[in-house]
Amino acid sequence: MIMHAPPLADWLVIAPIVLCIVVGAGLLCVRKTVAVHAAIAIAGLVLLVVLDAALLWHVANDGPVTMTMGRWLPPFGISFTVDLLGAVLALVSGIAALAAGLFGLVDVDDSGKRYGFFPFLFLLMAGVSGSFLTGDIFNLYVWFEVLLIASFGLLVLGSEQGQIDGATKYAFLNLVATTLFLIATAYLYAIFGTLNVADIAEKARAMDDTAPLATLGTLYLLAFGMKAAAFPVNFWLPASYHTPRIVASALFAGMLTKVGVYALVRTLVMLFPSERAELAPVIAVVAVLTMAVGAMGALAQSDIRRLLGYVVISGIGIMLVGVAVAGEGGIAGTVFYMAHSIVVMTALYVAAGMAARAVGAPLSITDLAGLYRSHPMLSALSLMLFLSVAGLPPFSGLWPKIMLVRSAIDAGSSWLGAAILVNGLLTTIAVGRVWVLAYWQPAPTPGMRREKPALAIEPGFWTEYLPLIILTGLSVVFGLFPEAMVSASQQAAVGILDPASYIHSVFPAGAVP
């Protein structure tokens, strides 16, 4: 037992999760009073961002922070351990959630709100934050379940046929992945006799060669690869991302896959480094194929939501390059790219949603047209996001790509770097088509449009432009002044590759009895 309460600052470790669950539950209590949802939800999300920022500040200054639940000593209780990796991702996701929450105010109708949009959102954030902040691998599984079921709720909110079709595929395939994660964790417990991440990290490094860790590593690779939508287990993403309210797609595209990549980094890179090295050729091939599938999918689609879904996948391929080459540069590149992808993919879906609302047409690039003339502000922001997602300067996509290409060259796998660059070109063509057709192309003369323009709703500032400006602004800041993100991801990478300080924060007095 820990006899003294942890210092107040350390409570920040658990604060984002508690906040999300409490606000989610509170919103559930006032489920039918839709009028108060906006105030509670936005206040909650702002507070979440503040808490995440404070936590990042704490971790950046004092190193990894641990808090063990129920005052049990680790590894007996559940520890939450936050290092720079978790803290950065938690903050970026918090900001993305705030933006999506603002957009959700207008994108979700009253019945959607009554049936739990905001509780789902907060539970999703509880799952996402919990995944980033926990230091216990079974607890990580629990947060995966939380975010899976919350995302399922967001997916079916609307009960349309297409949504149910997508949600079925999403649920089945993700349940398989989550179950595989659970089974792998059972094996892991049988091997290590512990679930605490720091404890496992220490024991795995001390373990002799006879331990059957390669199979375990492969199981985690498959389970989290599925979560991250890596080829060839990426089916669930294109099957579902185009069906829900677009704000739900924005949340999913921003966070879900990135949680999978995060878990891959946390387990494969931090816990089983030598197994990761053995699997590196497999991961490299998977990375390239994922990029190819994503880029080609994006080129093939004309529905913007589907197209963006494939762009998410191609980004996953890029992040996997870092896992394949590892090393400080590779992991740092992956970390930066995760943050970039969370921001930009959320923003792209928000922008697409705004475009669809503004034009009052379905989200096909052949239906949207003339946005450049009718909505210059939205167009400017969208163009920045397009350039950013294609990895062009001066936006956030460029730097992590440079870091990854460099680390690939350094690791002697220039072909991985070349794949990233070719992928960038294909993405440029794909998003360039969207820009040319949906934005530049003039609107057809009235009467040719499939939908009446009467459905068009002018974007508002506080609920639409503001979230888009926040996210795009972040991408611009990361692009023009990348130093903070670069050095943070490099430090995070060092902390992952050499988890001494992570372990020390859990076991200050040395190893377990």
Next chain:
Amino acid sequence: MNVGAADMTLLAMALPFVAAGLAPYLVRLMGHRAAWVLALAPLSIFIHFIPYAGLVANGRHVTAGFDWVPSLDTRFEWFVDGLSLTFAFLVTGIGTLIVLYSGGYMKGHPQQGRFLSFILLFMGSMLGLVLSDDFLMLFVFWELTSVTSFLLIGFDHEREASRRAALQALVVTGAGGLGLLAGLLLIWNVTGVHSLSGLLQSNEVLRQSPYFLVALILVLCGAFTKSAQFPLHFWLPNAMEAPTPVSAYLHSATMVKAGVFLLMRLNPVFADTPAWHTILPIFGGMTLVFGALLSVRQSDLKQMLAYTTMSSLGLMVMMTGFGGEHAVAGAVLYLVAHALFKGALFMVAGIVDHEAGTREVTKLGGLLRAMPVTFAAALAAAVSMGGLPPAVGFLAKEEIYSSLWHLDPWSLTFLACAVIGNALMMAVGFVVALKPFLGKRPHALGDVHEAPFIMWVGPATLGALGIVAAIAAPFTHEIVSSPMVSAVLGRASEIDITLVPHIGPPLALSGLTIVVGIVTYLAIAPFRRAVGGVLRAIGWGPDRGFDQFVRGLVRFSHAVTDRLQPGSLEVYMTVTFVAIAAALLVPMVVFGELPSMPTWPTDVTFYELTVMAIGIIGLVAVLIAHDRLTAIVSLGVQGFAVALLFMLFGAPDLSFTQFMIEALSVVILALVMTRLRLAPSDHRPTGEKLSDAAIAIACGAGFMLYLMRVTEGSFDATLSDFFARYSKTIAHGHNIVNVIIVDFRGTDTLGEISVVMVTGLAILALIRIRATRTDVELGDNDPREQHDPREEGSHGKRTYAGVEAE
């Protein structure tokens, strides 16, 4: 340099971006007169750089900067030497005139503010490009020029041709930019140097490296796409869709020279290598000749000029790569001359178009009386373009001929290229400068006036400069050409060519050029028809190739995506379980993690065997069951057997849970099955059944084998011992499982409770919400894409045009 001057340079580099931000507001405030104010920005930068002219004489340079991304060893560092300074003068000097010109040209255009803003954004990017020292900084500005060029080419975005040209330029130059990035990163990796100035000092490491050729080719990808070298030239003529100020500024005077700039900058690194002296002249020479031939074919003023720009760029690349002091001097002089005369001629073409309403040379004529100033500017520029005295183009051409004049087949080949190219360009230059102004005025033209001062000041200044620079040749050489040549060569060098004729082979070649040029000018119409006929006979060009490439890419992507994402959950599940089986079995075999053969347990009791038998019977019943309901119930049998096993091995809590779950699953599954009205039995064909069985057995075997393997080792029971010891004393609970759930691992339970709650909520939403939208079409790929009958063969059109085809 003191700190103050360095700070001023940084301000100068930032100024165009600030001006770009202000442009739309200024235009809203003052209309087209805002151009006068905005032109002050490039003008003041120009003035800022004048004192540098003395500092960079003869190969010296000035650098300063600050750390930009120290974690990536990246600095924001500028590097001013003769080469970058000349470019800075061109960018800001011509930029000043272009801003003014745009003020007049775009007068009254509703988006004039946006246009000026883009022009200034480009200016800042181009200035950053030529001043960059650090690799990544160079790349960032390089791509920024591509992006701003994209925006400017597509400025008339309502026309399909503009959109197509813009996307094409972005893709081609963007691809080249990525090649450049790869090359720079490779050089960084090989040499450890990440700045141009550093590379210039330590180029031996790179030359010795086995990656030398790869790095060179990658860098050339960037340079050749940007400078429109054959066969990647096709985006440049298409880029003429942009408003004329853009063509004059980006696509003749500055941006397209970025590739030549890069080659010149890296000349000291790569020169004297066989690859450099082979690749550059060959591509440059081809571009020179093809560009000149293609230009003759055109009748649109801007198209003619565009192809001659391509041709001139080829000449510069050829001379840069040919090697030798005179060749470089020729390239440098030609570069400066070209920026002046081509900028002027484009602006003249714009004025003619603006005032007369057409750019078609066959419909123009007799404008001399109406537009004398414009004509004078055009004539001065054409004299320079034709390489006639007293213009700076003459100096360039003399220098080029004297450097190529060697009696060996290699040199003579390129000499022939140069003569043909120059002669054709001279002809085309005079067609542009003379035909619209001389002869009879067609009636269709109507009333035509001279352009306003704000528009003719640009071409007039540039045209005059081309003459003055030649007359004052020693002065020009001292402040511009000699420092630039020194920078390109990497050692101090002096140019001394003047207008004073020096009898010799170069002069004779000039005479020949002039004769051929005049003949071509006089016979331009038949020439045009002849070249056009040949091109029609070929019927294919890289421009069409680009469309075919994009169309093919999109179609291929369609095919692949439809195959990979067929929309059937069954397929997805099958692939997923194959992956699971592979993830279990392959590493177990490859890494030797298979379990050792277990010994048959001796202490197994009769009732344990009975329970196992029940479980197996249940499984067999599932497999042979004729209808689904029997199968479901049989599955329950197997589940109960497992629950019994838990009981026998001393886990009553677990056992009870298992009983409950199994009972509920059977009930729910049976309900769902009946409600879904599925076929009562399984209709899979035998082959599918067998493959599904194989996958299932592989997965099951994998899980079992691995479980046997992990349980072979000794189990670390620290946790369970701790729970057993303290669950009563500290947590005050007798039932360890309960204490684990609510205390030791209570947080997990909290999460699981939330899961249950959210599940309930999701089900509630599913039941209660009535769907309002029905427009979401089923299928993982867009059904409209798949079943669109117009799809076949119309992708190219759809790529740029979309619904216009409907």
